[in-house]
Amino acid sequence: MKKERYEMRFCGSGGQGVITAAVIFAEAAGVYGDYYVCQTQSYGPQSRGGTSMAEVVISPHEIDYPKVVNMDCLLAMNQTALDSFFSDFSPKGLLVVDSTFVGQTPTSSSISLPFTEVARELGKEIVANIVALGAVGQLCGKLPIADLEKAVLARVPEKFRDLNREALFAGVDLVKDVNVEGLNHTPSLDDIYGLSD
Amino acid sequence: MKKERYEMRFCGSGGQGVITAAVIFAEAAGVYGDYYVCQTQSYGPQSRGGTSMAEVVISPHEIDYPKVVNMDCLLAMNQTALDSFFSDFSPKGLLVVDSTFVGQTPTSSSISLPFTEVARELGKEIVANIVALGAVGQLCGKLPIADLEKAVLARVPEKFRDLNREALFAGVDLVKDVNVEGLNHTPSLDDIYGLSD
Numbered sequence: 001m002k003k004e005r006y007e008m009r010f011c012g013s014g015g016q017g018v019i020t021a022a023v024i025f026a027e028a029a030g031v032y033g034d035y036y037v038c039q040t041q042s043y044g045p046q047s048r049g050g051t052s053m054a055e056v057v058i059s060p061h062e063i064d065y066p067k068v069v070n071m072d073c074l075l076a077m078n079q080t081a082l083d084s085f086f087s088d089f090s091p092k093g094l095l096v097v098d099s100t101f102v103g104q105t106p107t108s109s110s111i112s113l114p115f116t117e118v119a120r121e122l123g124k125e126i127v128a129n130i131v132a133l134g135a136v137g138q139l140c141g142k143l144p145i146a147d148l149e150k151a152v153l154a155r156v157p158e159k160f161r162d163l164n165r166e167a168l169f170a171g172v173d174l175v176k177d178v179n180v181e182g183l184n185h186t187p188s189l190d191d192i193y194g195l196s197d
Numbered sequence: 198m199k200k201e202r203y204e205m206r207f208c209g210s211g212g213q214g215v216i217t218a219a220v221i222f223a224e225a226a227g228v229y230g231d232y233y234v235c236q237t238q239s240y241g242p243q244s245r246g247g248t249s250m251a252e253v254v255i256s257p258h259e260i261d262y263p264k265v266v267n268m269d270c271l272l273a274m275n276q277t278a279l280d281s282f283f284s285d286f287s288p289k290g291l292l293v294v295d296s297t298f299v300g301q302t303p304t305s306s307s308i309s310l311p312f313t314e315v316a317r318e319l320g321k322e323i324v325a326n327i328v329a330l331g332a333v334g335q336l337c338g339k340l341p342i343a344d345l346e347k348a349v350l351a352r353v354p355e356k357f358r359d360l361n362r363e364a365l366f367a368g369v370d371l372v373k374d375v376n377v378e379g380l381n382h383t384p385s386l387d388d389i390y391g392l393s394d
Contacts (some may be wrong), residue, residue: 037240
């Protein structure tokens with residue numbers, strides 16, 4: 001099934017770095033990769049509850065409407081954010097949650113990985129967003145890990161580069177245990193028109 | 198003249214922190230302030246030249262189209278970015294440029310301030326974006342400096358908080374020498390419907 005665009009939403013609490021993760025993902029695909037990308041965050045009364053949300057729309061063509069219409073991938077870093085931002089999720093979408101803070105998922109086909117626990121083991125809980133990036137980058141299709149790595153390193157202060165690189169690859173490793181067979185019917189970045197056509 | 202929305206664009210080179218500045222401005226208005234805000238960045242072939250651009254749309258009402266249509270405020274951190282992203286500028290808009298890297302402006306009513314020079318004096322060129330934020334926040338209307346300060350401090354690592362606070366207020370100080378009389382006819386955040394009505 002070929003698609004015109006691949007639509008992602010990252011959500012979590014204010015301190016979990018989902019906006020930074022979305023900016024980095026967008027730069028990996030749009031600056032270091034060959035896609036057109038729109039990255040947005042919207043604020044309103046809902047954003048004053050401490051929940052944070054960011055969107056990334058990726059296409060091989062110019063993007064007309066920059067926000068998510070039919071969500072192909074949702075990354076949720078905690079339960080409240082998942083409950084708030086699950087609407088617009090495509091029935092066949094890819095749902096990835098941080099098992100550290102998400103107990104219940106609204107669909108049985110979600111992928112639960114301990115991003116924050118892994119980040120704690122690396123010594124800094126705040127790199128949980130980068131661990132998640134590594135995992136989502138692998139799960140959502142052919143976004144080269146080298147492009148994600150360049151985008152991460154360009155966005156973090158020099159003295160934290162090694163930690164963030166470690167976090168990214170820890171996220172990649174997490175996915176090795178995931179049964180990707182079950183994801184076969186899920187739309188992915190590989191399914192959008194243009195680049196490989 | 199009352200407006201429905203206030204539309205801003207920040208541009209510069211990849212390393213000048215315009216996306217971070219836009220995220221911080223958006224959070225000051227949308228998380229710490231009472232506005233609806235959409236913040237976007239778009240990437241495509243043009244973004245691979247090393248130029249960076251981010252947009253902020255602010256309204257007291259829900260925002261339908263999240264990108265800039267009629268630009269009320271343009272912050273340009275270097276000449277190439279200014280030349281690339283000046284289109285859509287409103288004839289009465291507020292143009293603020295970093296005089297360190299912008300020699301020529303396309304309109305005589307621009308405001309030229311040495312953001313990067315001031316940042317160098319503070320010891321770190323990379324806080325030029327925060328100096329610029331302080332200035333733009335003052336020039337574009339009633340965005341309380343306390344809200345901008347909260348948004349800056351929430352986004353920077355703890356050990357750089359003092360430096361960033363200093364940078365923000367250095368930007369506020371820069372504006373004290375600006376002839377704001379000449380800006381009287383410029384649309385500002387104070388001119389959008391709703392909050393004070």
